[in-house]
Amino acid sequence: MDIKKIEFQQHGDSRGMLVVAEYQKEIPFTVKRIYYIYGADSETRRGFHSHKNLQQIYIAIHGSCKVTLTDGKTTETVCLDDAASGLYIGHNVWREIYDFSDDAVLLVLASEPYSEDDYIRTYDQFIQTQTENI
């Protein structure tokens, strides 16, 4: 499955922490869009889709949430709770995001502008597409 944890550069001193993610170092794509999610809680469930082409990096810059990911064969659950690391997610990965802490802020770096055409929003269609890709 095309996912990986990315550790960012950390520059901490007595003034606090400064975290850096740079193109071609920690970020493997040109960032064309950012967005963030906050105000979710432990009952909230988001995602439930895959992307045909989009690559993204999720960063819980405050609080925590969980992400369950599958390519139809392998399934993995990742807890995001560290502002100094991110989760890279390639295309063709189904994701469900849940268990947000009340203070969670999930920042997302995306490789493309928003396009609804890039989404597969039903699990059946996702599995069918994965089967066709084999």
Ligand code: T46
């Ligand atoms: C993902 C997770 C983490 C836009 O108009 N532009 C945007 O860039 C985005 C991301 C969303 N929207 C609109 C589309 C919907 O009307 O905002 C609304 C909520 O989007 P969605 O239901 O897709 O939200 P999530 O949290 O289920 O998924 C989003 C991203 O779509 C997705 O790529 O990985 O956040």
